[in-house]
Amino acid sequence: MNQSKVMRAFLENTLLSLMLYSCFSSDVSSLYSSSCQLQEQFHLNGMHKTGDVILGGLFAINFFSDDLSLTFTSKPQLPPCYGFDVRGFRQAQSMAFAIDEINNKSSLLPNVTLGYSLYDNCFQLGIGFRAALSLVSGQEEQVTLEENCVGTPPVLGIVGDTTSSNSIAISTVLGLYRVPLVSYFATCSCLTDRHKFPSFFRTIPSDAFQVNAMIQILKHFDWTWTGLIISDDDYGVHAARSFHSDLGPAGGGCLAYTEILPWGDDPAEVRRIVDVMRKSTARVVIVFAHKSRTINFMKEVVRQKVTGLQWIASEAWSSAAVLQTPHFMPYLGGTLGISIRRGEIPGLRDFLLQTRPDLHHNNTDGKSMVNQFWEHTFQCRFAPPPAGWVEAGGELCTGQEVIENVENELVDVSNLRPEYNVYKAVYTLAYALDDMLQCEPGRGPFSNNTCAHLQRLEPWQLVYYLEKVNFTTTFGDQVSFDDNGDALPIYDIMNWVWLPDGKTKVQRVGEVKRSAFKGEELTLDEDTIFWNFESKLPPRSVCSESCPPGTRMARKKGEPECCFDCVPCSEGKISNTTDSMDCTSCSEDFWSSPQRDHCVPKKTEFLSYHEPLGICLTTTSLLGTFICVVVLGIFIHHHSTPIVRANNSELSFLLLVSLKLCFLCSLLFIGRPKLWTCQLRHAAFGISFVLCVSCILVKTMVVLAVFRASKPGGESSLKWFGAVQQRGTVLVLTSVQAAICTAWLVSSSPVPHKNTHYHSDKIVYECAVGSTVGFAVLLGYIGLLAVLSCLLAFLARNLPDSFNEAKLITFSMLIFCAVWVAFVPAYINSPGKYADAVEVFAILASSFGLLVALFGPKCYIILFRPERNTKKAIMGRGTTK
Known part of the structure; x- marks a missing residue:
């Protein structure tokens, strides 16, 4: 029953079983000659033994009791009990054995004899409550009060009760007077409330x-x-x-x-x-x-x-x-x-075999537990019949019956469990009493450092010592209590x-x-362990299977906490434990594995020499360099021919060298970026192209000067375009680009950079340009020279020479400008290594455009049309087209 039912039953039975004393005084003025008479005496089934100190016990000996109707037209009677329980009787006998064993020990409670009063509660709260009140109040019909009250209470402590509900009710009342109740069977965790049950202890775990x-x-x-x-x-x-x-x-x-x-x-x-x-x-x-x-x-x-x-x-x-x-x-x-x-109690079986009936027991004040056992075991009755009389329903017990001759549970001590708790409970009270009696006068724990005395023991004094009990049973179990009165559980x-x-x-x-x-x-x-399954293995009982590494638990809405879905970790996050609540992010240089259970180094991406694109660009760059070397060789070999000498062969040689540098500088854009390659690639690229475009610009200016000199009065213009002036112009224009590159490298130099914005799972190695302004000025200067060369060449496109180099320059500059104009948006929109590839492609495309447009026709004439490699052909005096 719940607590409300317990309290209701408790109140009902309290009204029935409250033991009241009414004091009658023969002389009202006489203060010390009063006497108290017990209003009600309960005839309970019990078992008693006298001693210096009495311990009480409550046990379930009978299974059932009849609930009598409360009409209040006659005096309420105690409900009769029936259905004898041998195990309950064995528990009561275990308490009697423990007390006898303690009395026979010289090391525990010397010079003190323990006695007991054990009652049957019939598994009923009302009867158990009556028994508890009988234990703490006594059963004497009349008590005389003297001037100096001496002696101990009827009982100093009680072992019981058998159920939690009974213990709650009984301990509530006994706790008011701090009478200790040590239960061997009440397990309700509610009894750990020390405010409600200040004197409750138990030897069974809660x-x-x-x-x-x-x-x-x-x-x-x-x-x-x-x-x-x-x-x-x-x-x-x-x-x-x-x-x-x-x-x-x-x-x-x-x-x-x-x-x-x-x-x-x-x-x-x-x-x-x-x-x-x-x-x-x-x-x-x-x-x-x-x-x-x-x-x-x-x-x-x-x-x-x-x-x-x-x-x-x-x-x-x-x-x-x-x-x-x-x-x-x-x-x-x-x-x-x-x-x-389960415990062992040595000697208990021999004690049980010595159980004998009490033939002199008075049947009018409650039936003896021992006699009930004999009646139950031998189917006999105890009564004072005439000699030789046999009562209907069974023979009379003579006391000579032998327990060993009857199969019964009493002497089966192979599985002592509640009995072992009873045994520990009795020893708990005994050790507490022993500690209390060993107190040294003047060093006691009570007021004014006093000690308790055997003649005036109080139950509340025993509670103090019960809280400090600590001993080990013969079975090897330690017994002590925590702050809630619970023993060390097992x-x-x-x-x-x-x-x-x-x-x-x-x-x-x-x-x-x-x-x-x-x-x-x-x-x-x-x-x-025996498993009742075909596999003979423990079953698996889960609402949701464990989430493996690489996933996290996501609770199902409206369901218990152990019901969940396993959600894979998102990219870049992992879980490396089972049933992980969250996924953790990998560090910057790492990424989640495909299984999402560990972090792996991110893939690195750059324009490599080992990939097809890098191999193709490298091959093209080397091919362009080789072609430049071949053309340079051809021009050196035919340096004395008119077509080579025309328009300053020195500039042609310098132009081929600069083109070769342009082809080679593209290799700096391939491979893993390093500090020196990042700094060198754009400087080499800028200076090489400025050198190349400067040569073209000077050649164009020379063509225009020669054309102007061929007209009357234009001879003076040639003095500004001599060989020294041409070299100087190229040097000055190139020096300007070198100054721009130096300022850029000093102020904000390009550096290697690990870019993770293009791809979350990759590290793109690239060269951060550092100063965008510096990079823009570098490209702008090249573009300025290229546009200027293109404009000048366009003005000289219709010169009357049969071999008009201005047309070739115009065509080459158009190619050059077209490539670099297309380069800018392509470069900006190309991520990672493809930006470098676009820049390399622009370098190679513009270099090949210049090489083919400027030197292709000349090499063709030198190698395949040598008849046109004459001064007449160049001056337009040979065959006409």
Whole structure:
């Protein structure tokens, strides 16, 4: 039930079971002769032993009780209990054994005898609450109050209760008086609230750690898509909260579906839940519910034949024998369950074998737990009948019966789990009491450094020492409490094995615990785990498969966090881990691999000697250079012929040399740019072309001067165009370009540059021009000389010579200008290495244009028409056309 139901039941039973004392004074003026009488005395099933200090215990000995109607027309009676539980009785006997063992030890509580009062709660809050009030108030019918109150309370501490709901209600009241309650079975994480339950302790881990243990298993097997089914009581509701808070992105998983089993186990609701589970893609299902709820639920699972699931059982049903049958195992085989730590208690079995009935027990004040056991085991009754009388329904117990002769669960100590927690709880109270009694006077923890005294022990004093308890059991487990009253948690992990012969067994395959120094530890022996699948391997339970390297997770809108799509990383970004949330960008010089899982160096691009374009341009450049050398050789060989000597052969030789330099400078644009090549390429290009165009310009001016000198009165113009003046003019014009290049290189020199704007995945190596103005002035100066040469040659195009060189110059300049005019837009719009290729092409095209236009006809006449290589032919005095 949820907390509201717990509190409602708590209030109802409190009104019924509140123990009131009414004080009657024989003399009102007498202050010290008053007495208190118990208003109500509950006849509870119990077991008692006297001692200097009494410890209380609450155990579930009977399964059921009848709820009596509250008419208030007669005195309310205690509901009768029935259905004897041998395991509950064994737990009570474990407490009795622990107290006897402590009393026999000289090292623990010397000179102090522990006693006990153990009561049956019948699994009912009302009865358990009555028992708790009886323990803290006592059962004496009348108590006389003396002037100086002496003696200890009826009990100093209580071991119990069996359920979280009962413990919440009982501890709420006991906490008001700081009476310690040490539970061995209450696991609700809500009990860790120290403000609500200041005196509550437990030796069983809380559900929060049980949830954490399950999450550890989920993480171990990479189960990120999990179904959760809970019961709608404190046990399930608080577990669901823990799951939702702990199982998320940080925890590496999420819940596929969370369903609450209705309190009444409505069959229609259970069918709906199983149907949702059957349709889900989750292959792992956690059931956090009590055994009775789980049994009803699993019946529906079998009816709908839901197979192929990996079940994870909470502690409440992880050892449920009723589910470990051939009927259920095809569906539940391989279940992994969280179970209470199994311990060993040496000597317990011998103690249990010595259990004997109390033949003198008064049946009117509640039935003895021991006698109930004997009646249940031997089917006999205890009563004071006449000698030889046999009661209907069974013989009388004589006390001579032998337990060993009857098969029963009492003496089976092979699987001590709750009993081990009871054993630790008793020793916890004993060690706290021992520490309290060893206090040195004047050095105590209480007011004025006082200590507690055996004659006046107070429960709240014991709470102080319980918080500091730290001991190790004979089984090797350390027992101490944190600030919330929880002991160091440890759970066994169980596995349901379905054997080939149809039999079943539950085996321990690991443990999960939290130590004071190492934190949480999960230990699993995977080789021994039985998996109820054809592959005999752990199932895979994910909403979405893991995103491989090279992708990132993109959550699906409206679905849990573990449901996502795997989106490939965009270009230039990578993810080198599985299930990456984001893609990271590569550094500037790197680019993403095709798989997007690592960065690789970017491809470098420049006009290389090894690629076809570079090879073609290099070959063309060398071819042009070779042709220049050949033409120069021809002219040198025929230097004395009229056609070579015409119009200053020296300028022709210089022009061929400059053209050869033009062809060669184009090689500086090919290959990986370096600082010296970037600085040299444009300077060499600019100076070579200015030298070439200067020669052409001077030749054109000489042609015009000669033409003018042939006219009357024009002889004086030739004195300005002698050989010295021609050389000087070429030198001056070339020097201007050299000055421009020097200023450019000094002010803002071209440098190698890695350009990543053209292609994201490539590095384009190019020469940044540095100063755009310098580059423009360099080209502009060449263009100015070329245009001037073209204009002068155009003016001399109609000279009367049969071989008019002005026409050749005009034609060559037209080619030159056309090439470089087309170069500018082509260069600007060509990315990367193609810009260099365009510039090289312009250099080669203009150089070939000049070479062919200026020297092609002359070489033709020299080699193939030598008859025209005469002065008469040149002067137009030979044959006419």
